[in-house]
Amino acid sequence: MANEFVTRGFVGKRQASSATKTQRIPPGQHEVKDFPVLSAGPTPRVALDRWSFTIEGFVREKVSWNWDEFLKLPAQQFTVDIHCVTTWSKLDTRWTGVSVDTLLEHVELDPRAAFVTAYTFEGYTTNMPLPDILNGRAFVAYEYDGLPLAAAHGGPVRLVVPHLYFWKSAKWVTGLRLMDKDRSGFWESAGYNNHGDPWKEERYTGD
Amino acid sequence: METEADDVNRAMMLDGNAVAGRFAALFGAEMTTSLTECASCGQDHMMGALLAFTHAPGVVLRCPSCEAVMIKLVETPRGVYLDARGAAFVRIAR
Amino acid sequence: MNLPLQWQLATIAAVRSETPEVKTFSLHLPDWMRHRAGQHYDLRLRAADGYEAQRSYSIASAPETEGQVQLTIEKINDGEVSSFLHEVAVVGDRIEVRGPIGGYFVWEAALGGPLLLIGGGSGVVPLMAMLRHRAAAGSRVPTRLLLSARSYDDLIYREELDALAADGSGFEVFYTLTRSQPSDWHGYSRRIDAAMLATVAGPLGRTPLCYICGPTLLVEAAANGLAEIGVPANRIRTERFGPSGS
Ligand SMILES: Cc1cc2nc3c(=O)[nH]c(=O)nc-3n(C[C@H](O)[C@H](O)[C@H](O)COP(=O)(O)OP(=O)(O)OC[C@H]3O[C@@H](n4cnc5c(N)ncnc54)[C@H](O)[C@@H]3O)c2cc1C
Numbered sequence: 001m002a003n004e005f006v007t008r009g010f011v012g013k014r015q016a017s018s019a020t021k022t023q024r025i026p027p028g029q030h031e032v033k034d035f036p037v038l039s040a041g042p043t044p045r046v047a048l049d050r051w052s053f054t055i056e057g058f059v060r061e062k063v064s065w066n067w068d069e070f071l072k073l074p075a076q077q078f079t080v081d082i083h084c085v086t087t088w089s090k091l092d093t094r095w096t097g098v099s100v101d102t103l104l105e106h107v108e109l110d111p112r113a114a115f116v117t118a119y120t121f122e123g124y125t126t127n128m129p130l131p132d133i134l135n136g137r138a139f140v141a142y143e144y145d146g147l148p149l150a151a152a153h154g155g156p157v158r159l160v161v162p163h164l165y166f167w168k169s170a171k172w173v174t175g176l177r178l179m180d181k182d183r184s185g186f187w188e189s190a191g192y193n194n195h196g197d198p199w200k201e202e203r204y205t206g207d
Numbered sequence: 208m209e210t211e212a213d214d215v216n217r218a219m220m221l222d223g224n225a226v227a228g229r230f231a232a233l234f235g236a237e238m239t240t241s242l243t244e245c246a247s248c249g250q251d252h253m254m255g256a257l258l259a260f261t262h263a264p265g266v267v268l269r270c271p272s273c274e275a276v277m278i279k280l281v282e283t284p285r286g287v288y289l290d291a292r293g294a295a296f297v298r299i300a301r
Numbered sequence: 302m303n304l305p306l307q308w309q310l311a312t313i314a315a316v317r318s319e320t321p322e323v324k325t326f327s328l329h330l331p332d333w334m335r336h337r338a339g340q341h342y343d344l345r346l347r348a349a350d351g352y353e354a355q356r357s358y359s360i361a362s363a364p365e366t367e368g369q370v371q372l373t374i375e376k377i378n379d380g381e382v383s384s385f386l387h388e389v390a391v392v393g394d395r396i397e398v399r400g401p402i403g404g405y406f407v408w409e410a411a412l413g414g415p416l417l418l419i420g421g422g423s424g425v426v427p428l429m430a431m432l433r434h435r436a437a438a439g440s441r442v443p444t445r446l447l448l449s450a451r452s453y454d455d456l457i458y459r460e461e462l463d464a465l466a467a468d469g470s471g472f473e474v475f476y477t478l479t480r481s482q483p484s485d486w487h488g489y490s491r492r493i494d495a496a497m498l499a500t501v502a503g504p505l506g507r508t509p510l511c512y513i514c515g516p517t518l519l520v521e522a523a524a525n526g527l528a529e530i531g532v533p534a535n536r537i538r539t540e541r542f543g544p545s546g547s
Pocket residue numbers: 035036037038215221224225262341356357358359360373374375376377378379380381382383384423426427540541542543544545546
């Protein structure tokens with residue numbers, strides 16, 4: 001009964017997108033102009049002189065970079081659309097960072113490596129099939145819109161995997177663990193989809 | 208450098224009491240005065256006193272003593288997921 | 302209450318302006334249930350295409366006011382739900398609500414005191430319910446309210462609070478105005494800090510029962526301040542409203 005009640009005059013804060021942009025908005029999403037902060041905890045404060053980024057797990061030898069070394073890696077600019085599972089999408093976001101392909105050039109993958117878990121400074125994890133972060137589809141960003149990435153948005157660095165829902169783009173990321181089996185992360189173990197393709201609306205487990 | 212005072216994430220933090228409605232709807236009982244124990248640090252708190260983060264894909268409840276994640280709650284079309292591995296126990300009053 | 306909480310359709314019976322940014326909505330409920338001072342209702346808005354927004358609002362009225370509940374809501378710039386309620390909703394409109402909710406941030410006359418209430422902006426709302434209940438129940442528990450607002454005109458319920466403070470029941474009110482003050486202002490004019498808390502809490506002894514409510518960062522500051530002046534943690538209850546108003 002009350003379940004279908006529509007509130008008179010309520011449309012919400014959502015904006016209508018122009019026709020050309022509508023095609024870039026996946027089903028069930030709406031465009032936002034601001035950059036909402038999603039928050040599962042207080043912002044961790046990461047001292048750059050103690051920061052490092054590691055690739056480990058099913059690799060022949062793990063590799064780590066400190067902050068200065070990481071900044072020396074070949075960087076690229078990315079302009080991508082991002083889609084948060086809480087139903088907002090933001091178009092044409094501009095980032096600077098290092099492609100995951102570039103990072104993986106520094107390790108020799110074990111042939112059994114088929115999945116990856118991104119882990120972060122404060123204990124968040126998220127899992128993806130390995131191919132989803134290869135071939136220019138994922139990068140580790142340290143600048144947003146020409147400025148150092150704000151801590152609230154995941155600075156000093158966050159993973160960005162724009163073709164999957166944005167919870168896969170782990171804020172405060174400090175490493176990638178290659179795995180032979182899929183292992184559900186922070187939200188994936190609590191009802192969210194292991195893959196999370198916004199164009200297929202893979203929001204929840206079983207979608 | 209941002210300071211703690213302008214931490215947007217912390218400014219969005221609520222109390223467990225703020226999700227009392229969802230818990231009452233799920234458990235059929237008032238839950239905010241229920242006792243729960245943090246599995247990380249062993250401190251006991253009332254559910255209403257946990258730190259609640261709701262601007263997220265689900266609700267995250269953290270321990271007010273050590274800020275470890277105690278409980279996650281996700282409502283999906285096919286069911287409600289309750290991940291309480293960070294809580295040693297939750298006492299549901301009767 | 303052992304039934305799962307149900308949504309019901311409330312009707313807006315009256316709207317009253319409290320301050321330039323704050324209105325009180327009186328809701329008539331088909332299934333009114335007596336609440337406890339400090340509890341809240343959840344409110345849900347739905348657009349024609351199914352899009353939903355849900356927020357919590359504290360009950361302002363005393364449990365003794367039967368058949369209806371009053372919610373006092375501050376308009377947040379760009380706020381999805383609060384601006385809708387301020388700008389679109391009118392008397393006669395129906396809104397989905399569920400409640401009363403919560404048991405942690407609750408005060409009843411039987412809990413005694415002495416009582417220290419600390420509010421910032423619309424954080425005074427559940428504290429007002431406690432004060433209205435205290436008056437309706439004839440309680441004389443020594444009680445002090447410290448209320449922070451941006452300016453004199455932003456003080457919600459000021460006339461009613463001043464009247465309650467003059468009725469000889471042992472209630473005192475203290476204001477602090479953080480942004481602008483009238484020329485003849487005698488109250489505080491800074492953010493809540495430990496020194497202010499020590500002065501206001503002092504006469505209530507070492508272990509007042511404390512309720513703090515308002516924007517999250519104000520609640521944090523006040524809770525830390527009370528800890529600093531030695532109030533035990535188990536005497537302090539908080540209700541954080543989020544970033545609004547900070
Ligand atoms: C238990 C409880 C009781 C409450 N009682 C009352 C009450 O009695 N009266 C009252 O006025 N309010 C009360 N509130 C606050 C209320 O629930 C709403 O939060 C408030 O009305 C704002 O909602 P909104 O939809 O208008 O604004 P929103 O659209 O939610 O935005 C609110 C503000 O937060 C910022 N914000 C929101 N989300 C984000 C984000 N993801 N990233 C960055 N910034 C963000 C916005 O920019 C804006 O400044 C209560 C809250 C709780 C938890």
